[in-house]
Amino acid sequence: MADSNPFADPLRFERQVPECAIVIFGANGDLTKRKLIPALYRLAYERRLPATVSILGTSRTPLNDDEFRSKMHDSVKQFLEDSPFDEERWDGFAKGLYYVAGDLSDPALYSSIKDKLTALGRTNVLYYLSTQPSYYGEVVERLGAVGLGRSTAEGWQRVVVEKPFGHDLKSARELNERIHRVFDEADVYRIDHYLGKETVQNILAFRFGNGIFEPLWNRRYINHVQITAAESIGVEGRGAYYQEAGAVRDMIQNHLLQVMATIAMEPPAEYEPDAVRDERAKLLRSIRILSPEEVPLYAVAGQYGGFRHEPGVDPATQAPTYAAATFYIDNWRWAGIPFYIRSGKRLPKRTTEIAIQYNTAPHALFTPDAGGVTMRPNLLILRIQPEEGISLRFLSKQPGSGMRLRPVSMDFNYGSSFGERSPTAYETLLEDALTGDATLYTRQDMVEASWRVVSPILEDWANRKFEFPNYEPGTWGPAAADEMLARQAHVWRNS
Numbered sequence: 001m002a003d004s005n006p007f008a009d010p011l012r013f014e015r016q017v018p019e020c021a022i023v024i025f026g027a028n029g030d031l032t033k034r035k036l037i038p039a040l041y042r043l044a045y046e047r048r049l050p051a052t053v054s055i056l057g058t059s060r061t062p063l064n065d066d067e068f069r070s071k072m073h074d075s076v077k078q079f080l081e082d083s084p085f086d087e088e089r090w091d092g093f094a095k096g097l098y099y100v101a102g103d104l105s106d107p108a109l110y111s112s113i114k115d116k117l118t119a120l121g122r123t124n125v126l127y128y129l130s131t132q133p134s135y136y137g138e139v140v141e142r143l144g145a146v147g148l149g150r151s152t153a154e155g156w157q158r159v160v161v162e163k164p165f166g167h168d169l170k171s172a173r174e175l176n177e178r179i180h181r182v183f184d185e186a187d188v189y190r191i192d193h194y195l196g197k198e199t200v201q202n203i204l205a206f207r208f209g210n211g212i213f214e215p216l217w218n219r220r221y222i223n224h225v226q227i228t229a230a231e232s233i234g235v236e237g238r239g240a241y242y243q244e245a246g247a248v249r250d251m252i253q254n255h256l257l258q259v260m261a262t263i264a265m266e267p268p269a270e271y272e273p274d275a276v277r278d279e280r281a282k283l284l285r286s287i288r289i290l291s292p293e294e295v296p297l298y299a300v301a302g303q304y305g306g307f308r309h310e311p312g313v314d315p316a317t318q319a320p321t322y323a324a325a326t327f328y329i330d331n332w333r334w335a336g337i338p339f340y341i342r343s344g345k346r347l348p349k350r351t352t353e354i355a356i357q358y359n360t361a362p363h364a365l366f367t368p369d370a371g372g373v374t375m376r377p378n379l380l381i382l383r384i385q386p387e388e389g390i391s392l393r394f395l396s397k398q399p400g401s402g403m404r405l406r407p408v409s410m411d412f413n414y415g416s417s418f419g420e421r422s423p424t425a426y427e428t429l430l431e432d433a434l435t436g437d438a439t440l441y442t443r444q445d446m447v448e449a450s451w452r453v454v455s456p457i458l459e460d461w462a463n464r465k466f467e468f469p470n471y472e473p474g475t476w477g478p479a480a481a482d483e484m485l486a487r488q489a490h491v492w493r494n495s
């Protein structure tokens with residue numbers, strides 16, 4: 001299609017969230033106060049929510065509406081990211097906050113929720129499951145038992161399910177069956193907050209909105225890909241959860257495999273929820289499943305010194321706080337190209353990035369000179385956080401006599417280029433769920449495909465006794481992770 005003026009401003013599409021209620025299960029938990037309510041407040045502040053939206057929190061802690069409002073007021077003030085807090089706007093928003101106390105296993109709680117929704121006159125309802133994961137199935141069944149959870153002509157009913165979706169493939173399937181007894185798949189929103197990050201979405205814009213990168217996006221030109229999610233923090237009081245989960249379930253099965261799918265998927269035919277999700281799912285299904293013999297060669301577990309002394313952690317725990325793996329994608333575009341993925345706690349700094357290393361020039365034309373380089377692969381770095389942006393590294397002639405080359409980089413910085421605040425992942429994803437856009441949510445087949453990819457690693461590690469701890473806090477993880485790459489003559493990008 002011919003574009004009349006390539007320099008014209010793109011049109012802005014605004015979406016409208018309809019009158020609705022949001023019911024948050026686990027309203028006294030960390031996620032609600034750190035992420036959900038600040039995101040909803042911010043959406044209201046920007047008038048992206050209807051003025052009369054109702055938010056109904058529920059948890060076991062006895063609180064009345066005013067106590068809940070005052071708790072949320074303090075949380076929003078504390079956790080609102082890079083935007084001002086406005087008392088006046090808060091007062092308007094807080095009028096729509098309600099609270100119902102109750103036990104998740106008590107049918108009376110669900111009747112109270114239903115009565116409240118009827119009293120508020122809300123037929124469009126988003127249920128947000130932010131409880132302990134072991135309750136997800138039960139909450140949904142109990143909603144179904146009081147007649148909630150089915151979209152009708154009067155209004156929609158949707159459910160957002162927080163991660164982890166299951167503990168392994170079997171439990172993910174079981175959970176899915178339980179949820180489907182009440183909600184249709186089209187109304188199930190499995191959240192992976194990485195997909196809501198602006199810079200993860202920008203990967204799609206970068207790949208499919210430009211004409212020059214896609215032709216180079218394949219095994220002919222790309223040597224390998226590294227995906228890193230490093231955190232400098234430890235488990236921050238979440239020791240009990242984390243020792244159950246470990247790094248593979250916490251970060252790789254969901255966030256990093258989704259990032260990998262975004263990097264490696266084929267272009268969808270259209271930017272529509274199922275077209276995009278079909279491509280992601282197809283990619284996840286194309287990842288080669290490791291055989292039990294391959295796991296020790298292609299996956300590395302680590303645990304930082306001191307993890308076993310964190311509160312709530314078993315002093316003999318074998319849970320990994322670091323995991324690295326090599327994955328191959330068995331399709332025409334990527335056959336034979338390693339994708340190295342790693343994630344760990346207590347690494348030297350917080351950084352999430354994708355580094356795409358191209359092949360070197362086929363022939364070294366310039367002879368080495370003192371201090372110069374002749375061959376260095378081009379590197380494309382997509383930085384998810386912090387300092388979101390993209391850089392391309394290439395060789396350039398150093399000023400002066402002779403032909404001495406030096407790597408330089410061409411940088412795009414998200415913040416300075418747009419000069420405006422980016423919505424948080426939860427703002428984006430909540431607004432999407434409220435407008436019925438599931439593009440950035442994971443579908444059951446994607447969740448199952450990801451569990452299948454990590455299953456051999458989880459099974460091997462469950463039966464192995466590691467010599468933990470095997471890395472010092474503040475370092476880049478165990479030596480075995482470097483050795484895994486060295487076997488293919490590659491090195492991690494540790495800067």
Ligand code: BG6
Pocket residue numbers: 231250251352
């Ligand atoms: C969560 C994990 O899903 O993602 C945490 O449970 C991790 O362990 C967090 O710290 C990282 O998210 P972000 O957005 O800070 O990169």
